[in-house]
Structures are given as C-alpha cells and as structure tokens.
Amino acid sequence: MASRVMRYRTPKRMAVDDPRKRLIETGLDLFGKYSFDGASTRMLAEGAQVNLAAITYYFGGKDGLYLAVADYIVEEINGLVGPCLVKAREAAEREGLSREQGIEILCELVEFFITLLLGRPGPEKWLSFIVREQLCPTEAFGILYEGFMRPMYQALFGLVARIMGEGPEDQEVKLRVIAILGQIQIFHISPSAVKRTLGWESYGPENLEAVRCVVMDNLRRIFSIVPNCSSNGSDAWTVL
Amino acid sequence: MASRVMRYRTPKRMAVDDPRKRLIETGLDLFGKYSFDGASTRMLAEGAQVNLAAITYYFGGKDGLYLAVADYIVEEINGLVGPCLVKAREAAEREGLSREQGIEILCELVEFFITLLLGRPGPEKWLSFIVREQLCPTEAFGILYEGFMRPMYQALFGLVARIMGEGPEDQEVKLRVIAILGQIQIFHISPSAVKRTLGWESYGPENLEAVRCVVMDNLRRIFSIVPNCSSNGSDAWTVL
DNA sequence: GTCTATAGTCGGATAGAC
C-alpha cells in the first residue's frame, strides 16, 4: 500500500524504537486527547522523546504527522478486522445461507467488535481521533472513511441485507446496521458519562462482559423478526 | 439557578442583540466545531461581531466563556426535555402502571429525543460540544453531567427499571438505557460517515422519519421480552 | 540523523482613550 506518509523520510524497517513510529503513536494519543490544535509540537516531541525538529524531518510538519496517524489507524484496524470482514463477505454471498446462520455470523462479528474495542488499551485512542474527524472532517477523514469505514459498512450491509432479505443498498438495512454500531460506539465515545453513571472505574473484564451481554441480547431481539418499516404507516410484521 | 457565568458582568435582560448572548452562541458553534484550542478569541469575537476585549469584559477570559457555554447548554436542554422527564418520573412511580403503558411512555420519550436532536438546526451544536467534553473532560463536564445528564439518566433508569421489573440501580437496566441512547447518538456523532454512507446531504424530514422508524422498531423489539442476562452463562428468557 | 538556536507568526490578555 502506497501510504501517504511515505512521501517523507522512510526507514528500512519500522523498529520499536524508531522515532518515526514513536511520533505516530504519540500523535495518536495526543491528537485524540487534545485535538489537533490542543496537541502542540513540543508536547508531541516530548511525548515521543524525540527532538522537535524530527517532526518536520520525518513528516514535513505537524499536518504530515496528523495524516500519518490517520494512515496508521487504517492499517491497524484493517489488520485486526480485515479477516472478519472477509468472513462476512463470504457468508453474504454463500449459496443457501440460512437466516439463522447469517444472524450467527453477524453476532460473532459484533461480539468481536465489542471485545476488540473495549477489551484492550489501544483501540480507545483510535476512537477519539476518529470521532474528532467526524465532528470536524479534514483531509484525514477521507483516509479513514475510504481506508476502513466504507469496507466495514459494505461488509455489514451485505450480511444484514442477506439476513433481512433485502438488497445491500436498501436504506433500512443500512440504518439498522448503523443503529447497532451506535450501541457499541456509545460505550467508547461517552466513557466519562458511562463510567460516572455506572460507578465503574474502568472497563474491566466483568464490565466488558456485562456490556457484551446486553448488546448481544439486543442484537438477537432486533433480528428475531423483521417488519415492513415503510413510511406509509403500515405496522405489519413479517416473519422471514 | 445561580449560574456560574454570573460572576462577571450581568445584563438586566438577555436581549437578542446582547453581545453576551451572541458570544455564548458563537462559542457554542465554534468550540463545538473546532474545539477549545481550535477556536481562537479572534474567531469568536468576529463571529459574534463584538470587540475582542468583550470576551474578557463579560466572561473574564476564554475559559469563562467556555464554561458559560456549558451553562447555556444545560439551561437549553433542561428547558426542552425537563417536562418530558417529569412525565417519565411520574410514570415510574405510578401505582399499577402496566408494562405496556411503561413501554409506551418510553417510546414517546425516545421519539421526542430523536425529533429534538435531528429535527432542528440548533441541538446538533450541543452534541459536538458535549462529545468533546466526553473525550477529554474539563471543568465543564461536571456542569453538563450534573446539569442534565444525571437527571436524564435517572429518569430513564427509573422508567426502564419499572418496565423490566428491576430496581433503578440494576446494572442491566442502565446498560439497556445506554445502548438505546447509543442508537440515537450515533446519528449525531458520526454525521459525516452516516451521510456519506447513506448518500444523504442532510437530515431532511424524510431521512429523519427513516431513522425514527428503525430506532423505534428496535426499541419495541428490545422490550418485547426481557431475558435473565446474568453472567453465569444462563440464556433463559423470561416473559414478564 | 540529531540537535540548538532562532525566525516569524499568532495566540490571549490588558491598558487606557473615548
């Protein structure tokens, strides 16, 4: 993949103590925490324990580092969820896939997302960065959207369309998928409110299990029956 | 209410052309769009069409304006959702409230939230401000949380606890409420991704109706039956 | 590749006229 950051100095290998990598990971942390303007080059250099001038040397400037962080997020996410999406795409096109099988694969996928996002310390940082780009999109948003959002949505749309017996471009399918992702997303995006409300200090294993349990249960309920949700006011329910 | 902003210059009335009010509304807009650091005092003054020195004069500085915006958001939200929360609290304590009645009131409440947040141009600005405070809480987060989040959560917990036949402090009740709010929240927090994915230019009336339809349907499905979601792995379903 | 020193810009706050 011809990454954008390659326009500047590129090392042979990305070693653990590579100043380039340290800068990107510090950028992910600080841009996410404090926003682009809130994270100064001095903070970034100090956090990565590199010299101030290294930012310009490696990335051409603060903007370049910011875009490199976006590239980094895309690579990390695709590395982790890529195999799952392949599975989802394969299922969506499989001949004779039953509704139950489809739901089961969707459940596995959602469960994977929950564990991935809440279970480890890293991914919470991605979310802050991504959310800020959603609120006020810059050039980095295009990298994120085309890099992992579009493929992820497409895979989920295809699978859920299959479950609901609709086309992957069906609007209700898309809205249903987005709503489900919203249930997961809120636990990352509103950690302060969630923790304060629930009296949690952090997302420990038992808290993660409680979230997983409720979201998965909601998911199964939502797909147990699918209605005709047309805007003509019809409330007919059809069992597929 | 003894608002924090009252520590500085206070006008007799909050007129439409009041520079104080213009600054607060501009602050809401620009802090939400560009973050605290991203919105400079010069941008704020120009946006509100007041002199640069007015910020210090009225609010003691940029920080004071920021906190005043938080106070303003709390007042606006409470003015709009306050009556609904009263209704929810009343229902939660009503003698002989049936499960169906409880669900109906919950649906009305959620429907109100959806229309409120997606139907008008104003509230989307609150969300950006609030989300930024969630990602990186400052003193303003306490104002927001105590001002409207806690009361709102409490009211919803009480109602849903009643529907589920649990106490308002039950963890599953809380998680269920948060997940439902997540379904609504994602449409505000990820407008860029949602619009791009759905090919929407904005949240017009017909789009709003589509979102409402799916979220309300999910809501009814989730509460049609309530399972024992204990962590011992039991998958028993109990109809209440 | 790494570092220091510094240039040039822009930020928030303030003094003081009106």
Next chain:
DNA sequence: GTCTATCCGACTATAGAC
C-alpha cells in the same frame, strides 16, 4: 460599555552546526 493598540508568551517551522 466599547474600542484601539500593544504586550508577552507560545506556537510552528527552519537554518545550520555537528
């Protein structure tokens, strides 16, 4: 209350030694 002018600190970027 409103405005102009200005101070001072912090910021990003760069030149150039090593």
